[in-house]
Amino acid sequence: MADVSASDGTALRSVGAFLGRHGIVVxxxxxxxxxxxxxxxxxxxDNILGVIRSSTILGVMALGVTFVVISGxxxxxxxxxxxxxxxxxxxxHERIGPELAIxxxxxxxxxxxxxxxxLVGYLxxxxxxxxxxMLSAIHGLTLTYSGGQNMDIADQQATWFSVFGQxxxxxxxxxxxxxxxxxxxxATLLAKTPFGRKVYAVGGNDVAATFSGIPRARVVFMTYIIxxxxxxxxxxxxxxxxxxxxxxxxxxxxxxxxxxxxxGGASLMGxxxxxxxxxxxxxxxxxxxxxxxxLGLEFYVQYVVTWIIIILAVWxxxxxxRGRLWSPIA
Amino acid sequence: xxxxxxxxxxxxxxxxxxxxxxxxxVSFAVLPGEVHALxxxxxxxxxxxxxxxxxxxxxxxxxxxxxxxxxVMTNPLEAKSKGVVFIHxxxxxxxxxxxxxxxxxxxxxxxxxxxxDWKRLHADTAAILDRLNCGFGPxxxxxxxxxxxxxxxxxxRALTVDAKAVIFDEPTASLTDAEKEVLFDIIRDLREQGxxxxxxxxxxxxxxxxxxxxxxxxxxxxxxTLITAETGExxxxxxxxxxxxxxxxxxxxxxxxxxxxxxxxxxxxxxxxDVSFELRAGEVLGFYxxxxxxxxEIAETLFGLRTPxxxxxxxxxxxxxxxxxxxxxxxxxxxxxESRKEQGLVLGxxxxxxxxxxxxxxLTAGPFVSDGAExxxxxxxxxxLDIKTPSWRQQVGNLSGGNQQKIVIGKWLAMRPDVLIVxxxxxxxxxxxxxxIHNLIRELAAHGYAVIVISSEMPEVLHVADRIVAMYHGxxxxxxxxxxxxEDSLVQAISGLGQDSAA
Ligand SMILES: Nc1ncnc2c1ncn2[C@@H]1O[C@H](COP(=O)(O)OP(=O)(O)OP(=O)(O)O)[C@@H](O)[C@H]1O
Ligand SMILES: [Mg+2]
Numbered sequence: 069m070a071d072v073s074a075s076d077g078t079a080l081r082s083v084g085a086f087l088g089r090h091g092i093v094v095x096x097x098x099x100x101x102x103x104x105x106x107x108x109x110x111x112x113x114d115n116i117l118g119v120i121r122s123s124t125i126l127g128v129m130a131l132g133v134t135f136v137v138i139s140g141x142x143x144x145x146x147x148x149x150x151x152x153x154x155x156x157x158x159x160x161h162e163r164i165g166p167e168l169a170i171x172x173x174x175x176x177x178x179x180x181x182x183x184x185x186x187l188v189g190y191l192x193x194x195x196x197x198x199x200x201x202m203l204s205a206i207h208g209l210t211l212t213y214s215g216g217q218n219m220d221i222a223d224q225q226a227t228w229f230s231v232f233g234q235x236x237x238x239x240x241x242x243x244x245x246x247x248x249x250x251x252x253x254x255a256t257l258l259a260k261t262p263f264g265r266k267v268y269a270v271g272g273n274d275v276a277a278t279f280s281g282i283p284r285a286r287v288v289f290m291t292y293i294i295x296x297x298x299x300x301x302x303x304x305x306x307x308x309x310x311x312x313x314x315x316x317x318x319x320x321x322x323x324x325x326x327x328x329x330x331x332g333g334a335s336l337m338g339x340x341x342x343x344x345x346x347x348x349x350x351x352x353x354x355x356x357x358x359x360x361x362x363l364g365l366e367f368y369v370q371y372v373v374t375w376i377i378i379i380l381a382v383w384x385x386x387x388x389x390r391g392r393l394w395s396p397i398a
Numbered sequence: 399x400x401x402x403x404x405x406x407x408x409x410x411x412x413x414x415x416x417x418x419x420x421x422x423x424v425s426f427a428v429l430p431g432e433v434h435a436l437x438x439x440x441x442x443x444x445x446x447x448x449x450x451x452x453x454x455x456x457x458x459x460x461x462x463x464x465x466x467x468x469x470v471m472t473n474p475l476e477a478k479s480k481g482v483v484f485i486h487x488x489x490x491x492x493x494x495x496x497x498x499x500x501x502x503x504x505x506x507x508x509x510x511x512x513x514x515d516w517k518r519l520h521a522d523t524a525a526i527l528d529r530l531n532c533g534f535g536p537x538x539x540x541x542x543x544x545x546x547x548x549x550x551x552x553x554x555r556a557l558t559v560d561a562k563a564v565i566f567d568e569p570t571a572s573l574t575d576a577e578k579e580v581l582f583d584i585i586r587d588l589r590e591q592g593x594x595x596x597x598x599x600x601x602x603x604x605x606x607x608x609x610x611x612x613x614x615x616x617x618x619x620x621x622x623t624l625i626t627a628e629t630g631e632x633x634x635x636x637x638x639x640x641x642x643x644x645x646x647x648x649x650x651x652x653x654x655x656x657x658x659x660x661x662x663x664x665x666x667x668x669x670x671x672d673v674s675f676e677l678r679a680g681e682v683l684g685f686y687x688x689x690x691x692x693x694x695e696i697a698e699t700l701f702g703l704r705t706p707x708x709x710x711x712x713x714x715x716x717x718x719x720x721x722x723x724x725x726x727x728x729x730x731x732x733x734x735x736e737s738r739k740e741q742g743l744v745l746g747x748x749x750x751x752x753x754x755x756x757x758x759x760x761l762t763a764g765p766f767v768s769d770g771a772e773x774x775x776x777x778x779x780x781x782x783l784d785i786k787t788p789s790w791r792q793q794v795g796n797l798s799g800g801n802q803q804k805i806v807i808g809k810w811l812a813m814r815p816d817v818l819i820v821x822x823x824x825x826x827x828x829x830x831x832x833x834x835i836h837n838l839i840r841e842l843a844a845h846g847y848a849v850i851v852i853s854s855e856m857p858e859v860l861h862v863a864d865r866i867v868a869m870y871h872g873x874x875x876x877x878x879x880x881x882x883x884x885e886d887s888l889v890q891a892i893s894g895l896g897q898d899s900a901a
Contacts, residue, residue, distance in 0.1 A: 268751075273745065276743055
């Protein structure tokens with residue numbers, strides 16, 4: 069009797085060890101096959117490209133939030149920050165033209181990131197409180213800036229601004245290229261440089277990191293700078309794709325972004341996750357939403373399903389770590 | 399003794415982790431009313447064996463018997479309900495809760511409608527605390543207690559059930575001598591009551607004092623069980639490491655050089671007062687005192703973690719201000735901190751990355767961290783300190799306690815500091831490696847490093863230090879040279895006796 073249940077645990081664990089390392093990729097594969105079997109339009113090349121393209125804005129933001137989450141913090145302000153940068157870049161475009169509008173918008177967005185980084189990093193305030201507050205503060209800022217008006221580019225023929233959202237290079241949509249490029253750069257930064265190592269250390273154990281001479285505050289500050297840079301990029305793509313925008317274009321995206329990052333296996337406790345896995349998380353989320361639409365379900369069902377999938381992902385993660393599906397202790 | 403039924407018996411336990419065969423068919427039995435010591439080098443499998451017994455790990459194969467009944471332990475609560483109680487190497491208490499709540503965690507006494515019966519909770523806890531002679535009440539908040547007292551809380555927890563067997567995994571690692579005596583009384587008490595006790599420790603003198611039998615593990619297999627009264631340290635050591643240990647081997651002491659480090663009148667509110675000493679290159683300075691004498695706080699101040707109220711720190715004749723560990727490291731100061739889990743290691747990171755963490759900025763090829771340089775450093779210190787791990791990729795959290803400690807030491811040795819401060823460096827380290835670390839400290843001194851060794855183990859400071867600073871209540875009572883020091887005078891100095899002659 070003893071042996072039977074013992075070997076059960078081992079079997080689950082060795083499957084678990086494999087899933088632990090590649091689980092998200094396996095889940096993604098199974099998921100794609102499942103949808104492909106039930107609906108042939110799903111594997112249509114146009115459909116796939118479409119999904120990827122519509123995931124890029126979410127994806128670009130998720131890349132930055134990956135750094136924040138690995139360092140052990142949260143960023144719930146990215147949705148409203150993205151609205152801000154979209155509105156700002158559109159407005160500045162009309163006033164001073166795209167050449168100046170874009171860098172100025174990046175500077176403004178990143179100073180918001182610097183403010184958050186200062187509060188969470190140097191003043192050690194709780195990131196949930198700070199970024200939740202920033203979510204509504206930035207929304208207010210955006211409305212003040214725009215006076216509540218939608219922003220539009222009046223003469224869309226006279227500008228090259230649309231290239232970021234609608235252009236193609238060698239047949240590949242520019243937003244996808246920007247996403248891939250940013251992902252490669254940030255993946256390298258996180259996996260290969262001393263800075264990346266410090267992000268993991270601070271998220272894994274900030275006391276030990278401090279005892280190792282790592283400037284915790286500066287590292288946390290930098291993660292928010294990276295996050296706001298990504299948000300500014302997302303805002304640029306968004307503005308350029310639609311050449312006009314409402315004040316609320318990014319509303320609610322903070323949770324989707326966080327979902328993608330967690331789905332990719334980053335731990336909310338900090339210290340774990342990779343850029344590559346976040347990209348997979350983004351794609352899974354994108355394809356799930358697409359699959360549900362193709363199944364003919366209403367658009368808003370996706371909110372519920374997304375939530376269920378996140379819960380499953382988190383639960384599976386814990387179950388694999390302790391080698392059994394359920395346990396009375398943590 | 400042979401005809402009694404074992405309280406606990408393990409038969410042919412095999413347990414593997416990825417890349418490690420931690421237990422390779424171990425059998426082991428504890429009789430009721432005996433203290434059975436479990437010995438072995440760091441990573442030999444002691445904790446793993448006990449975790450299998452306590453339901454923390456499931457064995458790959460093998461059987462556990464309680465009073466000759468085969469049982470399956472799927473989790474610690476179940477093990478506890480079957481009378482097997484486990485006092486862990488690393489404490490596991492809820493720091494925000496009271497002592498009483500911790501003692502009965504998960505099984506608080508209830509009144510109707512599920513309300514907690516606070517009266518009974520406190521009364522029951524008080525009864526247990528009385529038995530332990532603890533000096534704190536059921537209402538005390540655990541987070542505010544010293545490490546030793548927290549350990550008492552862990553033990554109190556064990557006494558809530560009708561235990562058949564109690565497992566102590568390195569219980570004395572952070573206890574003072576007086577507290578140790580209390581613990582031994584408790585253990586004897588339990589033994590009288592017919593409880594079987596497993597006692598894991600690296601301290602030979604304790605094992606010979608307290609145990610009835612000794613089992614030795616080596617590389618995951620059982621090497622023999624000896625009757626304590628009929629054996630000696632040498633035989634045990636040979637079983638454990640496969641050779642005798644020559645403790646007399648001593649690296650030649652070199653004449654100290656220039657003053658490398660000088661502290662003048664350092665004070666920090668409520669922690670220590672007017673601390674002055676100097677340290678020469680090539681010298682090992684021991685700091686000895688009771689837990690709470692302010693030694694760790696001084697070390698933390700010298701590493702830039704605390705801001706002193708007054709006083710000066712001079713490095714090679716120049717006054718320096720240390721605002722943070724970054725400053726301290728830049729000035730060539732390293733600190734091996736007291737608590738490996740909280741301060742020393744990022745448990746979720748691999749072994750190599752932990753060792754290279756403080757110098758990762760310098761191990762680069764272009765903008766990237768150089769794999770080769772990192773692995774070279776890891777290999778060097780793995781060999782030097784005999785760190786047991788399947789590869790550098792292993793998460794530090796999966797190493798045995800002693801091997802984790804070696805990673806922390808390796809991490810700071812790798813910085814090649816001018817001034818190395820080590821706080822309880824050999825806590826949880828086996829006898830062989832302990833001697834190796836002592837030799838290493840002497841060798842560093844011979845190479846011109848200045849070393850400060852903080853330790854609560856008198857043999858350690860006596861063995862390794864050139865001069866010994868005795869501390870009491872945040873003040874330096876006296877500084878001894880290794881020629882003039884005696885155990886008696888040291889004990890006197892650290893208990894505040896003979897204060898008048900101290901000046
Ligand atoms: N969760 C785990 N995952 C992987 N390997 C592990 C795990 N736990 C223990 N090990 C390995 O099993 C071996 C035995 O470890 P164990 O903790 O039992 O040693 P120990 O005898 O208690 O040593 P110490 O005296 O240092 O505490 C070690 O090589 C360790 O690295
Ligand atoms: Mg152990």
